[in-house]
Amino acid sequence: MATTVVTAPVAVAKAFSPGHITGFFEIPKVQGQDALHRGSRGAGFSIDRGISTTVHVFEGRTGAKILINGKAARHKDAEVSQWVVDYYLKGRQMFVKVEHEIGIPVGFGLGSSGAAALSLSYALNKALGARLSLEEAAQVAHEAELACKTGLGTVIAEFAGGFEMRTRAGAPGVGATERMSADGHKAVILCISPISTKAFLANRMDMINGLGGEMLGRLEKTRSVDDFLKMSSQFAETLGLTEGRCRAPVRALREAGFECSVALFGETVFTIVPKGRAGQAAGVLGRFEGTLLVCDIDGRGARITA
CATH class of the missing domain: 3.30.70.890 (GHMP kinase, C-terminal domain)
Structure with a gap:
């Protein structure tokens, strides 16, 4: 009888991003070509429900498997997550299993794509030892949203948290937010x-x-x-x-x-x-x-x- 060898992950990490609601916004007409300088200005608030993402890293094979609430994700439902995975796995011989635990309705204006990208980027950065700062990891998520055309200012808002104004467009570290009470x-x-x-x-x-x-x-x-x-x-x-x-x-x-x-x-x-x-x-x-x-x-x- 054949024996199935189950390999243990070499690293595991977990991160959370809150959901977010935008009340109003604008997209500045004059923006640089660099994705980090593109985005929106506006105002909104983060909520205590969101997305928790766990990443398991394995050696010996390459690729990724993305699960959403325990089920294998369809490509159209995981486009942003796949972009983030591809960014981190470039040049690495690793396999990652991504588990998104989604605590907010998806597609209803609660910032789910940004929360998925941001929590995943944080988790992959830690699990793979990429040594990006949290700000730099958030920039990866911002780029993913722009590349997949799923958001413009959600990531910087979820990165900051709270009831906020986005006063300058761009990714975390480039754009600017101000917290309000x-x-x-x-x-x-x-x-x-x-x-x-x-x-x-x-x-x-x-x-x-x-x-x-x-x-x-x-x-x-x-x-x-x-x-x-x-x-x-x-x-x-x-x-x-x-x-x-x-x-x-x-x-x-x-x-x-x-x-x-x-x-x-x-x-x-x-x-x-x-x-x-x-x-x-x-x-x-x-x-x-x-x-x-x-x-x-x-x-x-x-x-x-x-």
Whole structure:
């Protein structure tokens, strides 16, 4: 009888990246060709749900296997992760098993592609002994998002964590963020239906630019949660995102006294409320179909966890 030899991994590492919601943004028209200098400016917040990624490294063979919540990933679902793996394995004779544990709905504007790329880059950097700084590892994830056209400013926001403004476009270390206070607040989110970021961005760039930049200038002066929500709402309404399946939940929240908006990009209604009112807001959104999340604002950003 043949004996199956199971080799043990030579290294294991695990990292976490929070999910993120963008309320409004712009893409500067004048940007360098270098991917590290490209991206978006805007404002949003990270949440305490996200993606944990474990990497197992094996010797003796080459390649990679990517699992999402325990199941082998289809290529279209792991494009960004494959890009990051290919970057790290270039010139290395290694095999890596990637296990993404996804704690947020995918495709609903919660920054899942950025969180997957960022947590994977952190884990691979540690497991392979690549010796990149965390900032440099985050730059790899930013490049992956741009190459796969799945995001522009999500990685730098998830790298920083918290309730933030992205004041200069680019990757971590090149772009710039400023943290604002959301102490004592929770995010209440209803994920209704996904939207393709690629398709949406292709058709509405002229509409997005200008408005997002003007809003960022105003938010830099007030730095308030309420103003962020009001501007996000105006931004979403301008793009037509508050119509369709989002219309009724948005109206219900406003009638209950909660300002709210729609995540970029997904049919996902969100609000940020004082913790004492989170149950009331959740009760309003809980009347509608979808996945309801009540989250804390993640103030730590992406990190190595094991």
